[in-house]
Amino acid sequence: xxxxxxxxxxxxIQFAFTVGFHIxxxxxxxxxxxxxxxxxxxxxxxxxxxxxxxxxxxxxIFALVFGMxxxxxxxxxxxxxxxxxxxSQKAGAITGPLLGYEVLTAFFLEAxxxxxxxxxxxxxxxxxxFLATCLVSIGTLISxxxxxxxxxxxxxxxxxxxxPKTGHFLPKSWFEVIFNPSFPYRLVHMxxxxxxxxxxxxxxxxAFHMLRDRKNxxxxxxxxxVMFSMALWMAAIAAPFQLLAGDMHGLNxxxxxxxxxxxxxxxxxxxxxxxxxxxxxxNMKTERTDYAIKIPYAGSLILTHSLNxxxxxxxxxxxxxxxxxxILFFSFRIMVGLGGLMILLxxxxxxxxxxxxxxxxxxxxxxxLLMAPxxxxxxxxxxxxxxxxxxPYTVYGLLRTSDSVSPVMLPSMIFSMTAFVIVxxxxxxxxxxxxxxxxxxxxxxHEKGADPENPLQNSHAKGAxxxxxxxxxxxS
Amino acid sequence: xxxxxxxxxVVWACLAAVGIxxxxxxxxxxxxxxxxxxxxxxxxxxDVMMNTxxxxxxxxxxxxxxxxxxxxxxxxxxxxxxxxxxYLPLIMMLLALIFRGVAFEFRVHAHNxxxxxxWGAAFMGGSTLATFCQGMVLGGLLQGIKTTGHHFTGxxxxxxxxxxxxxxxALVVGYGxxxxxxxxxxxxxxLQAYARRAARCLGSLLLVCIAIVAVWTPMLRSTYLNxxxxxxxxAVAAVVLAVLAVLVSVVFFRSLKSGKDRTPFLCALGWFIxxxxxxxxxxxxxxxxxxxxxWQASSPVTSQxxxxxxxxILLPLVLAYTIYCYKIFHGKVTSNDGYH
Numbered sequence: 151x152x153x154x155x156x157x158x159x160x161x162x163i164q165f166a167f168t169v170g171f172h173i174x175x176x177x178x179x180x181x182x183x184x185x186x187x188x189x190x191x192x193x194x195x196x197x198x199x200x201x202x203x204x205x206x207x208x209x210x211i212f213a214l215v216f217g218m219x220x221x222x223x224x225x226x227x228x229x230x231x232x233x234x235x236x237x238s239q240k241a242g243a244i245t246g247p248l249l250g251y252e253v254l255t256a257f258f259l260e261a262x263x264x265x266x267x268x269x270x271x272x273x274x275x276x277x278x279x280f281l282a283t284c285l286v287s288i289g290t291l292i293s294x295x296x297x298x299x300x301x302x303x304x305x306x307x308x309x310x311x312x313x314p315k316t317g318h319f320l321p322k323s324w325f326e327v328i329f330n331p332s333f334p335y336r337l338v339h340m341x342x343x344x345x346x347x348x349x350x351x352x353x354x355x356x357a358f359h360m361l362r363d364r365k366n367x368x369x370x371x372x373x374x375x376v377m378f379s380m381a382l383w384m385a386a387i388a389a390p391f392q393l394l395a396g397d398m399h400g401l402n403x404x405x406x407x408x409x410x411x412x413x414x415x416x417x418x419x420x421x422x423x424x425x426x427x428x429x430x431x432x433n434m435k436t437e438r439t440d441y442a443i444k445i446p447y448a449g450s451l452i453l454t455h456s457l458n459x460x461x462x463x464x465x466x467x468x469x470x471x472x473x474x475x476x477i478l479f480f481s482f483r484i485m486v487g488l489g490g491l492m493i494l495l496x497x498x499x500x501x502x503x504x505x506x507x508x509x510x511x512x513x514x515x516x517x518x519l520l521m522a523p524x525x526x527x528x529x530x531x532x533x534x535x536x537x538x539x540x541x542p543y544t545v546y547g548l549l550r551t552s553d554s555v556s557p558v559m560l561p562s563m564i565f566s567m568t569a570f571v572i573v574x575x576x577x578x579x580x581x582x583x584x585x586x587x588x589x590x591x592x593x594x595x596h597e598k599g600a601d602p603e604n605p606l607q608n609s610h611a612k613g614a615x616x617x618x619x620x621x622x623x624x625x626s
Numbered sequence: 627x628x629x630x631x632x633x634x635x636v637v638w639a640c641l642a643a644v645g646i647x648x649x650x651x652x653x654x655x656x657x658x659x660x661x662x663x664x665x666x667x668x669x670x671x672x673d674v675m676m677n678t679x680x681x682x683x684x685x686x687x688x689x690x691x692x693x694x695x696x697x698x699x700x701x702x703x704x705x706x707x708x709x710x711x712x713y714l715p716l717i718m719m720l721l722a723l724i725f726r727g728v729a730f731e732f733r734v735h736a737h738n739x740x741x742x743x744x745w746g747a748a749f750m751g752g753s754t755l756a757t758f759c760q761g762m763v764l765g766g767l768l769q770g771i772k773t774t775g776h777h778f779t780g781x782x783x784x785x786x787x788x789x790x791x792x793x794x795x796a797l798v799v800g801y802g803x804x805x806x807x808x809x810x811x812x813x814x815x816x817l818q819a820y821a822r823r824a825a826r827c828l829g830s831l832l833l834v835c836i837a838i839v840a841v842w843t844p845m846l847r848s849t850y851l852n853x854x855x856x857x858x859x860x861a862v863a864a865v866v867l868a869v870l871a872v873l874v875s876v877v878f879f880r881s882l883k884s885g886k887d888r889t890p891f892l893c894a895l896g897w898f899i900x901x902x903x904x905x906x907x908x909x910x911x912x913x914x915x916x917x918x919x920x921w922q923a924s925s926p927v928t929s930q931x932x933x934x935x936x937x938x939i940l941l942p943l944v945l946a947y948t949i950y951c952y953k954i955f956h957g958k959v960t961s962n963d964g965y966h
Binding site: 213214216217218220221222223224225227228230231232235236238239242243244245246247248249250251252253254255257258259261262263264265266268269270273274313318320321322324556557558559561562565566569570573577580581584587588 | 703706955
């Protein structure tokens with residue numbers, strides 16, 4: 151039973167759609183959990199209440215985002231089987247145990263201590279609560295590590311053999327499977343991306359309140375200033391570092407997946423010295439990039455760090471092994487462009503900070519506000535680049551996407567695709583509205599939540615009910 | 627087949643069975659709370675009901691991810707046959723679980739009464755549909771999946787038949803009972819009295835359902851019937867299970883009368899465990915009835931061993947801190963004056 155091309159395309163679109171929605175939430179959770187751990191640590195160390203207020207403010211956002219991450223993530227764990235059963239059958243011996251370890255070392259840890267983190271501030275001591283926050287944060291990082299090991303193995307497979315009878319992948323060395331060539335680069339790049347995403351959300355929230363306060367003639371409150379400052383420190387430090395990490399990731403891709411690089415750059419002929427195409431429209435049929443604006447030598451310089459280095463071209467590869475260049479060309483450029491803007495914003499904030507004008511420059515506040523979604527857009531574009539760039543394979547060079555799909559028929563696929571689109575837009579749309587409404591309230595010294603100075607010894611009568619309602623601001 | 631090749635899949639089958647059972651009972655009472663929303667309209671009671679599970683529900687749902695991961699990691703063939711075969715009920719279950727999961731936060735943050743009602747309904751509908759789909763998945767699996775050479779070759783609606791629909795219904799009743807038992811344990815006053823009434827009703831209904839499934843399952847396939855009639859160990863097991871079920875029933879109904887708080891929940895657990903063992907014995911050693919055994923579905927020894935090492939070390943740790951976290955939130959949950 152061979153699924154037709156439409157069913158295959160729908161399976162791909164469905165996976166891209168569900169994973170694209172999903173990745174936003176874990177990225178948000180990874181960055182925000184770390185931010186919350188920092189805030190709580192600072193509060194415990196300095197005793198300054200402003201950190202506690204910010205902690206209580208952002209933990210409500212975290213609860214919302216984490217919940218959406220859990221439910222959209224469960225879909226992913228089963229979609230490998232429902233939509234990509236042949237992939238699971240052939241590569242499950244390798245990706246399955248990695249997923250198993252992710253559950254055992256990360257998911258349980260996060261979910262187990264999340265309850266204490268969200269509802270336990272009045273129930274357990276400060277130290278234990280801080281430990282719970284840290285464990286949740288560490289859980290998000292461990293989770294990222296395993297899933298990126300699995301994803302990276304699919305990009306740059308290592309440590310395997312292939313069963314000659316069944317064609318299944320067999321694990322030979324788990325160390326090589328996990329620490330496959332692209333894994334360290336992808337891990338650093340994604341981790342930084344998560345921190346940057348949250349830095350820009352936090353910064354934009356602060357900027358929004360600064361602009362609104364200014365309009366209403368009110369002074370900017372301390373929590374908002376602290377948020378703004380912390381976020382822009384993060385942007386100033388992390389954005390340039392991300393450029394470096396991205397560059398190294400790119401060199402790694404050039405070594406192991408040169409066709410992906412050629413498609414990202416819109417290069418058709420392998421040449422050296424190669425120019426860099428700033429803008430153009432790659433055409434897969436005519437095998438050229440139309441309207442190209444080129445910078446001589448820049449292609450070699452960027453990709454090989456030398457003026458005359460040889461750069462691959464798509465014509466080096468048979469037509470049925472080329473990733474679709476038009477998508478990669480643009481997704482890559484949007485990501486890099488946004489990265490550039492982030493670096494500029496970081497530098498600008500440093501300049502103003504050292505002149506003592508960080509909090510009263512309206513232009514900077516507007517720029518920070520407008521950059522709110524930049525982290526997430528860059529993140530999605532980055533993933534589009536690396537995942538579409540792996541095509542036409544699921545396991546790079548070894549297992550074609552068309553040989554990975556489930557024997558599920560078109561009507562089922564249409565039904566599920568429609569249902570996913572409707573449900574995701576409705577549910578996560580509602581989630582976004584709630585999120586915006588929460589962010590439009592200022593963090594303040596009246597931040598709702600349990601009083602951590604008086605942990606309740608008696609759990610009766612003052613249980614999770616009250617704390618849950620306190621934390622979620624329902625106290626009337 | 628070497629000893630390792632024989633025993634490793636057996637160990638994994640037991641681990642997978644335990645993992646799924648833990649999921650069923652833990653998320654069972656969560657989903658049961660949602661199912662009970664259908665008969666509990668009082669918003670204040672609903673708040674308390676949700677708050678009894680708010681700190682633990684996503685830990686409970688994680689066991690489902692564990693089940694999926696174990697299936698993929700230790701029985702890759704089972705994973706890659708069962709999931710496409712039960713495509714539609716599984717996708718519907720996942721979508722329903724989305725509504726259930728987000729309702730916790732969305733309902734609390736609802737800005738007006740209509741939105742609050744909407745997410746209350748999403749919680750109820752999501753929980754009920756997810757449960758119904760899980761029952762249909764179970765029924766569809768027991769009914770058997772058409773395979774050729776370890777690939778699914780059936781059609782999209784093979785799972786849909788009276789037996790799977792009845793399993794879906796039975797599981798809604800069962801999870802509802804777990805939820806009611808949980809509420810008797812964790813609440814007091816009017817809400818607890820309501821939960822007792824619900825438990826009595828659902829308990830009686832579940833007993834009938836269990837009896838019907840117990841008779842219906844061996845009729846599905848001659849292999850099941852042969853398993854139960856031709857093997858003396860199975861015959862003994864059947865008697866033991868039946869006796870225990872009767873015993874649990876007696877304790878259950880007496881505990882409802884005598885006003886015990888924890889016993890009804892534990893009895894409901896007992897019914898689940900006994901039924902589960904019964905179904906597992908019917909299917910054994912087939913992981914994908916009627917053709918694929920646990921040995922045929924197994925991932926290579928290297929994969930099973932690698933995952934086993936981590937599971938043996940980490941699973942006790944997971945259980946330990948899960949129990950610890952439950953303990954922190956022990957005690958009765960009540961609504962407070964002034965929080966209406």
